[in-house]
Amino acid sequence: MRSDPPAFRTGVPATELGTEGWQKPWSGTNGGSCVEAKRLPDGSVALRQSTDPTGPALVYTREEMIAFLEGAKAGQADYLVA
Numbered sequence: 001m002r003s004d005p006p007a008f009r010t011g012v013p014a015t016e017l018g019t020e021g022w023q024k025p026w027s028g029t030n031g032g033s034c035v036e037a038k039r040l041p042d043g044s045v046a047l048r049q050s051t052d053p054t055g056p057a058l059v060y061t062r063e064e065m066i067a068f069l070e071g072a073k074a075g076q077a078d079y080l081v082a
Contacts, residue, residue, distance in 0.1 A: 007042040014048040014057040024050065 022036040046057040
């Protein structure tokens with residue numbers, strides 16, 4: 001099942017999505033270089049690199065984020081860091 005595309009486009013400068021509401025969903029031991037996430041008004045989720053807060057944001061629909069998180073929890077992305 002395909003969902004409607006998000007109202008915000010992937011690659012938009014993160015600054016166009018505002019400076020408030022960005023969060024680091026988890027912290028690691030990588031010296032502060034991590035992904036920040038923001039839920040957008042249409043329910044989609046934007047991701048940006050914390051070390052480049054003015055750079056491009058990747059925008060995913062809610063359904064895409066659910067599929068990614070469920071797959072990651074199930075180990076389907078483990079090969080990316082093996």
